[in-house]
Amino acid sequence: MNTQNTDQKREPRISKTLRSDFRQTKIKEEFKSEYKDLKQYFLTTERKKKFGSMNPIKKVFVLPWWLLKAMYFRLTPFRRILLFLGLLGLITSGNFSTGSDGTTLNLNLSTIFTSFIFLFILALELKDKLLAKTELQEGKAIQQSLMPEQSPKVKGWDIWLFTRSANDVGGDLLDFIQIDENKFGIAVGDVAGKGLSAALLMAKLQSTIRALVYDFLSLESLGNKLNMIFHRDSPSKIFASLIYAEINSESGVVNFINAGHYPPIIARKERVEQLEKDAPALGLIKEATFNKQLISLHQNDFMIIYSDGLTEAKNESGDFFGETKLIELLTNRKTMTSQQLGEMILSDVDSFIGKFPAHDDLTLAILKKV
Structure with a gap:
């Protein structure tokens, strides 16, 4: 074992870190700055105006109470209960005394000061978490605006598209592109990882596909270009699986490339068949070869393209x-629309996992020839 590497991984000493913190931190300035941030974030506009017109002594007592109330109502119900019990414990830790003036409560000043510090830290952490949550929700709204309509209209086809993320934002790609009057593209992909980083890479891949599909007549060349760009622009060891398919309103032929994605399933009247995997995922290697595959769908045949969040959905x-x-579900299907089939699959998956939280994004694209 390398001693140098072991020392590098060793946790720093608390005493050394604390001394360094005191040397580097301007406590008074930092406190003022953080306190100002709390006022800015938690207080409403009306309360900010009231606070500005108060005398300094009243401000000292009113502001902590307002911040505590605002913080309290931002917590989840369970955490509100815990905070209430903690405050109750603080109050009951005081000493009650009875005299000629009646019963009085004496609180230890050190206890109050310590409690204030912990509440102050809690407020700062809550503020940061809520800000991050707000930014993620805004990111989710933008991501949803990039999603195609669920049932795009194409002559001769019945199409249903669905995606849901395990977190606020997801790394699954789902897109529908009209290339010309009769030709349409469907993209289903999965960027490695979850959360914000995967969502950003997904959005970039989506914009790259949209920019290139009009200029590449060959799907093989399109795949090569997508791989080169993704490999060049993505962090090391990050990859994305992708199926990009093109359909035509005048035929039942589906042309597609598969870059390391789960192969589509074809559900025909008499059988269900799973296609084979083909090329590597985007970004794994600098130069990769992608072969165009061709499938002919007849009336009432289905092509099901999905992400691993479907088959790898896990129960308790x-x-x-x-x-x-x-495949069993598709084999026993009745005559139905693509939406009915998709909703049946999702219902089965949701029944299977029960209350167990989803650990991966789930995307489903169903193409039916009509």
């Missing part, structure tokens, strides 16, 4: 939904 026992269940 740790079991996966799996491809076998999905």
Whole structure:
């Protein structure tokens, strides 16, 4: 074992870190700055105006109370209960005394000061968390605005598109592009990882596809270009699986490339077949070869494209939904629309996982020839 590497990984000493913090931090200035941030974030416009007109002594007592109330109502119900119990414990830790003036409560000043410090830290952490949550929600709204309509209209086709993220924002790609009057593109992808970083890479990949599809007549060349750009612009060891398919309103032919994604499933009247995997995922290697695949769908045939959040959906026992269940479900399907089929699949998945939280994004694109 390398001693130098071991020393580098060793946690710093608390005493050394504390001395460094005191040397580097201007406590008075930092306190004023943080306190100002709390006022700015938690107080309403009306209360800010009232606070500005108060005398200095009243401000000292009113502001902590206002901040505590604002913070209290931003907590979840369970955490509100915990905070209430903590405050109740603080009050009951005081000493009651009875004299000629009646019963009085004496609180230890050190206890009050310590409690104030902890509440101040809690308020700062809550503010940062809520700000991050707000930014994620704004990111989610932008991400949703990039999503295609759920049932795009194409002559001769019945299409249903669906995606949901495990977190506030997701790393699954779903897009529908009209290339010309008769040709349309469908993209389903999955960027490695979850959360904000995956969502940003997904949005970049989506914009790259939209920019290039009009200029590349060959799907093979399109795949090569997408891989080169994703490899160049993404962090090391980050990759994305992708199926990009093109359909035509005048035929039942589906042309597509598969870059390391789960292969589509074809559900015909007499059988259900799973296609084979083809090329590597985008970004794994600098130069990759992508082969165009061609599938002919006849009337009432389905093509199901999905992300791993479907087959790898997990229940409380740790079991996966799996491809076998999905194929059995498709084998026993009745005559239905693409939306009905999609909703049946989702209902089965949700029943399977129960109350267990989703651990991955789930995306589903169903194409039916009509």
